[in-house]
Amino acid sequence: MSLDLEWFWAFLVAFVRASGLTLVAPVFGSRLVPVPIRVGLSAVMALALAPLIQRYTGTPPTEWLPLLARLIGEALIGVVMGYGVSLIIGAAVMAGEVLDAMMGFNLMQVLNPVASFPTTLLAQFHYMLAMTLFALVNGHHWLLVALARSFETSAGLGNLSAWADGSLHMAAQLGGEVMMLCVQIAAPAGGVLLVVDGAMAAVSRAVPQIPVWLIGLPAKIAVGIIAVGASLPGLIAVSMRMTDLSLRYLENLLRLLGV
Known part of the structure; x- marks a missing residue:
């Protein structure tokens, strides 16, 4: 009976942590994935992991308060794992938003079918490309591997003070690297658009009678689209670095x- 109780506790811990991961992680956390599918996926992962992690999870707390605190901590670990990777993928969205603002596309909003939030055209394009590359390099598989390895400690969150300090340092470092990725994605096309803006400003100052901004806007959009297309090979390379950053974050x- 003791073994059955320990197995159920291991299953419950794995289910709660996997549920936190599938709530916000790329691919798994998509709004296109129905909630019953996410719950079923979490249950399947928990069933597979329970016999393997039983020696790490130990026995459940006998009091309700420590039991609830442990389960909340497990859910938090899963959410942190998934949200950090989602934040890295979000660098592509930030870069797309910057380019949309420079090209005037920010006036047009489309619905993101994956996250179900309104976004602009190039932000949507960059997001879908980053998600596709993430799936192609088996990034979602590495998430599952990290989830399994995260049970190799029985302490949960352990020392909350050390966890908080380490989390703040890791969040600050991650934020800087995400901003750097955003700049690297937007820089090629953004630099071309800045040159176009400068040329239009010079023409407008030299010949004030010409409505440069009205005439030049279609040309600016065309140049921007060509620049985005020309920067796609570099964008793919940066997206691969996003995957590397995701793996380092999980490590x-x-x-x-x-x-």
Whole structure:
């Protein structure tokens, strides 16, 4: 009976942590994936992991308050794992938003079918490209591997003070790297658009009678689209670096958990 209780506790811990991951992680956290599918996926992962992690999870707390605190901590670990990777993928959206603002596309909003939030045209394009490349390089598989490895400690969040300090440092470092990725994605086409803006400003100042901004806007959009197309090989390379950053983030998180 004790073994059955320990197995159920291991299953519950794995289910809660996997549910937190599938709530916000790329691919799994898409609004296109129905909630019952996410719950079923979390249950399947928990069933597969329960016999393997039973020696790490130990026995459940006997009091309700420690039990609830442990489960909340498990859910938080899963959410942090998934949200960090989603934030890295979001660098592509930020870059697209910048280019949309420079080209005037920010006046046109489309619905993101994956996240179900309104976004602009190039932001949508960059997001879908980044998600496709993430899936092609098996990024979602690495998420599942990280989830399995995260159970190699029985302490949960462990020392909350050390966890908080390490989390703040990791979040600050991650934020800087995400901003750098955003700049790298937007820089090629953005630089071309800045040159076009400068040329239009010079013509407008030299010949004030010509409505440069009205005439030049279609040309600016055309040049911007050509620049985005020409920068696609570099964008793919940057997207691969996004995957590398995701793996490093998961490794640092596992190290923070004591794995």
